[in-house]
Each structure stands twice: as C-alpha cells, then as structure tokens.
Amino acid sequence: MATITELNTRREALSASRSSGVARVSYDGKTVEYRSLAEIERAIEQLDREIAATEGRRIDKAARYRKQADAINVERDRRIAAGFWFDGKRFDFDPDSVANITGAGASAGIAGAMVEFG
Numbered sequence: 001m002a003t004i005t006e007l008n009t010r011r012e013a014l015s016a017s018r019s020s021g022v023a024r025v026s027y028d029g030k031t032v033e034y035r036s037l038a039e040i041e042r043a044i045e046q047l048d049r050e051i052a053a054t055e056g057r058r059i060d061k062a063a064r065y066r067k068q069a070d071a072i073n074v075e076r077d078r079r080i081a082a083g084f085w086f087d088g089k090r091f092d093f094d095p096d097s098v099a100n101i102t103g104a105g106a107s108a109g110i111a112g113a114m115v116e117f118g
Contacts, residue, residue: 004054011047014040 002010006028013027018041023034034040045064052059083092091097 004051007047007051007054011044014044
C-alpha cells in the first residue's frame with residue numbers, strides 16, 4: 001500500500017496536469033496518459049478516498065459536490081460574461097444588454113397583440 005507522501009505526490013501531479021489541461025502525468029519516474037480531463041478528475045477523487053482512508057477519515061461527498069457545482073457556476077458565469085455568437089454576430093449578455101433584449105421582446109409582444117386585437 002502506498003504511503004501518504006506517495007499518494008499526495010500523485011495527487012499534486014494530477015492536479016497540476018488538470019490545471020494545465022495536459023492529459024499526461026509523470027510522478028516517481030512513471031508516466032500515465034489519461035484520455036480526458038474527466039478521467040483525471042476521477043483519479044484525483046480516487047486518490048482523495050485513498051488518502052482519507054489511510055488517514056482514518058471519511059470524504060464529505062456533499063462538500064465535493066458543492067465544490068463541483070461551484071466550479072460549474074464559475075465556468076457558466078465566465079461564458080455568460082464573454083457573450084455569445086449567433087449568425088455571425090456577437091451578442092453581449094451583460095445586465096444592460098439583457099434588459100434591452102427583454103424590453104424589445106415585450107414591445108414586440110405588445111405590438112403583435114395590438115395587431116391581432118386591433
């Protein structure tokens with residue numbers, strides 16, 4: 001069985017690889033190539049469980065899920081702030097742009113209702 005130091009060394013190498021986006025990890029003279037960053041994430045989770053078991057503690061699954069949800073929310077917010085492309089045009093998604101789009105949609109709805117009932 002691996003020692004805490006060896007497990008932490010592997011975990012640090014995997015974390016560094018995940019952060020850099022590289023799917024190849026080297027530690028203790030060994031190199032492992034992962035198929036995806038998701039596979040690296042699963043390997044980190046497995047190492048976290050092994051480290052916790054070796055230290056005689058349990059992993060808080062709820063905390064892990066909160067951490068994942070926080071990372072997803074950060075990425076979502078980054079993408080929203082960056083705007084989006086549609087039909088070759090870039091659209092902003094800041095609060096002012098959202099208000100403008102919402103207002104235009106409401107005006108179109110009112111105009112449509114006036115034509116229909118007018």
